[in-house]
Amino acid sequence: MFNLNIDEYSTSELEELFSLSGIQYSKETLKNAYLRSANQTNHTNTSREFTSQMKKDTNLFLEKVYNSLLSSHSQNKSIPQDETNTIFSHTNFPVIKPPNSTMSPNSKMEPNKGKKNIITIDSRFRDDVKSQQGNFNISLKETFNNVNSITIDNLNPPDKIIMISEQMGNNFFTIDIGGNRQVIILPDFTQTFSTKRSFIKMIIFLRSFKKQMDNIGGLFSRLTLLPKSIIHLVNSDVDITDSEILTNPLFANNPDLLSDSISFSLNTEDMFIDDIPQYISLDFGKTINDKDDPTDIRKKLGNILGFQNKVYKKSITLEKPSASIHGDGPLNLNYVQYGYLIIDDFQTNGEVNIYGNDLTYSGCQSIAATSGKIMTKIDFGRGVGTGLDRFTNIPREYTGFVNINKFHISLIDEFGRALDLANNDWSFTMLLNTKKN
Numbered sequence: 388m389f390n391l392n393i394d395e396y397s398t399s400e401l402e403e404l405f406s407l408s409g410i411q412y413s414k415e416t417l418k419n420a421y422l423r424s425a426n427q428t429n430h431t432n433t434s435r436e437f438t439s440q441m442k443k444d445t446n447l448f449l450e451k452v453y454n455s456l457l458s459s460h461s462q463n464k465s466i467p468q469d470e471t472n473t474i475f476s477h478t479n480f481p482v483i484k485p486p487n488s489t490m491s492p493n494s495k496m497e498p499n500k501g502k503k504n505i506i507t508i509d510s511r512f513r514d515d516v517k518s519q520q521g522n523f524n525i526s527l528k529e530t531f532n533n534v535n536s537i538t539i540d541n542l543n544p545p546d547k548i549i550m551i552s553e554q555m556g557n558n559f560f561t562i563d564i565g566g567n568r569q570v571i572i573l574p575d576f577t578q579t580f581s582t583k584r585s586f587i588k589m590i591i592f593l594r595s596f597k598k599q600m601d602n603i604g605g606l607f608s609r610l611t612l613l614p615k616s617i618i619h620l621v622n623s624d625v626d627i628t629d630s631e632i633l634t635n636p637l638f639a640n641n642p643d644l645l646s647d648s649i650s651f652s653l654n655t656e657d658m659f660i661d662d663i664p665q666y667i668s669l670d671f672g673k674t675i676n677d678k679d680d681p682t683d684i685r686k687k688l689g690n691i692l693g694f695q696n697k698v699y700k701k702s703i704t705l706e707k708p709s710a711s712i713h714g715d716g717p718l719n720l721n722y723v724q725y726g727y728l729i730i731d732d733f734q735t736n737g738e739v740n741i742y743g744n745d746l747t748y749s750g751c752q753s754i755a756a757t758s759g760k761i762m763t764k765i766d767f768g769r770g771v772g773t774g775l776d777r778f779t780n781i782p783r784e785y786t787g788f789v790n791i792n793k794f795h796i797s798l799i800d801e802f803g804r805a806l807d808l809a810n811n812d813w814s815f816t817m818l819l820n821t822k823k824n
Contacts, residue, residue: 391448398459401452414460419781421453501822504531505540508796509814520545520812521798522805530792533822537732537762537791538782541816544765545798549807550691550722551576556804557688560671564606564653565664565703570677571599573688577809578721580767588720589645606664609654614647615713648693648714655709665703667710672697686802691722723767726806728778728815730762731795734785765798788822 393401402408405420412420428446433439506527513523551558552575559572574595578588593612600607611618655663671689674680684690684697693714701710763778798806798813 391444393448393451393455396452398456401456404452405456407456414457417453417456417460421449422781423784425449501533501535501820504819504821506531506817506819507814508794508817510796510812511814513796519805520808520810522796524793524795526793527791530790531819531821532790533788534785534791534819535788535822536782536784536820537730538818538820539728539763539778539780539815540818542728542763542765542778543814544767544778545806545808545811545813547577547579547809547811548723548767549575549577549809550720551688552807554807555686556682557686557691559675560669560688561673561677562607562610562651563666563668563670564610565666567606567664568677569603569607570673570675571596572675573599576720578723586645589718592718592720593649606653610667611652611654612649613652614644614718615650616644616647618650618652618711618713646717648716649718650711650713652711653703653709655703660705663703663705666700667703667712668698668700669694669712670698683802686804691719693718721767723800723806725767726765726798726800727761728763728765729760729795729797729799730783730817731760731797732783732789732791733793733795734789734791782820791819 390396396404399408405417405424407417407420425446428442428449431437431442433442508525510520510523513520513525515523518524549555551573558575559570561568561570563569576592576595596612600610651667651669653664653667669689670677671687671692671694672680672684674682684695689695689697693716695715699712701712703710762783763780765778798808800806
């Protein structure tokens with residue numbers, strides 16, 4: 388077991404642990420070195436020699452090293468030298484080499500040395516214009532040889548994402564009113580991130596549902612979808628189809644409705660007793676053909692509507708002839724809050740820097756979270772712009788030099804589904820660091 392007592396290391400020895408010995412490094416480089424070491428420690432399998440407690444102690448030690456170097460940071464460093472003092476393995480526990488040991492022959496190339504090549508990846512220039520903007524191949528006009536790292540420098544993410552669509556597989560669910568079952572298929576719903584949340588988008592969605600119910604007719608035309616706090620007013624003060632609904636004080640003076648849960652309400656007023664159905668149920672767990680579906684319920688429409696279970700059922704009695712089914716959480720029309728940028732460089736020796744531990748493996752086997760192909764995580768919740776606060780900027784370093792002339796680019800959600808970008812193009816800029824001739 389290596390020494391985790393930081394007091395027994397000099398500053399230069401601490402720098403060696405992060406492979407920063409003898410170079411001029413910035414605070415950002417220091418942070419990236421720390422994150423890289425911590426990330427690799429977290430990916431190291433525990434064993435009899437490297438227990439979970441030892442992993443925690445190692446992470447704490449690395450954090451102390453980072454804070455110590457940060458406090459004593461100086462731009463005047465000695466001459467660079469290629470030495471890697473921290474070795475991590477995905478099958479063995481991490482080993483911190485003692486100070487002044489010999490250089491590893493497989494040490495990584497220092498990414499700050501060499502020539503930097505600026506490359507813009509623009510979905511408009513994808514190899515096949517018929518492919519989706521969220522999942523495409525792009526070939527470079529020349530091959531870049533002796534590449535030792537790539538970094539995202541600038542990002543112009545898409546402004547629009549289709550949240551509900553056939554492609555996403557989340558545009559349908561089943562309603563059963565007293566034995567009359569109908570698969571409800573909703574139209575595509577698109578969100579624009581450059582605009583603020585407003586009642587307009589909510590009302591558009593609620594109206595589209597009501598229109599579907601009216602088209603089906605019968606008992607379904609008596610079904611309405613509204614925020615829970617005003618569902619009791621559906622037959623008196625609130626008509627979602629009213630063109631003046633935005634001026635209704637219930638909406639105009641109640642911004643909390645945007646974070647309210649929603650309710651399905653069946654109006655049985657003026658119905659003969661024999662015509663009143665015995666129950667109403669919602670089923671979010673079936674296929675579009677109303678068959679059993681093993682798909683993760685979190686990928687279905689119910690999750691967007693705030694319903695966390697597969698089936699909801701409400702009995703209708705003479706004492707309570709009207710029935711409402713309430714969601715467990717708020718309506719979330721901004722369903723896609725973040726995405727992962729996958730850059731497949733067709734190489735096998737890149738480091739795993741971003742680990743999508745929230746990625747499920749259903750529908751995502753070809754882009755496993757540990758494949759090393761996840762380049763960055765993009766925050767769609769911050770509107771538009773190219774600021775570094777919108778994405779994680781950690782270089783992908785190679786354990787040797789590689790040659791690159793094409794990429795496969797994907798934008799995926801946490802379930803590995805390629806995002807539907809509503810035919811909107813987007814772009815980002817990369818820095819390819821290559822060895823000087």
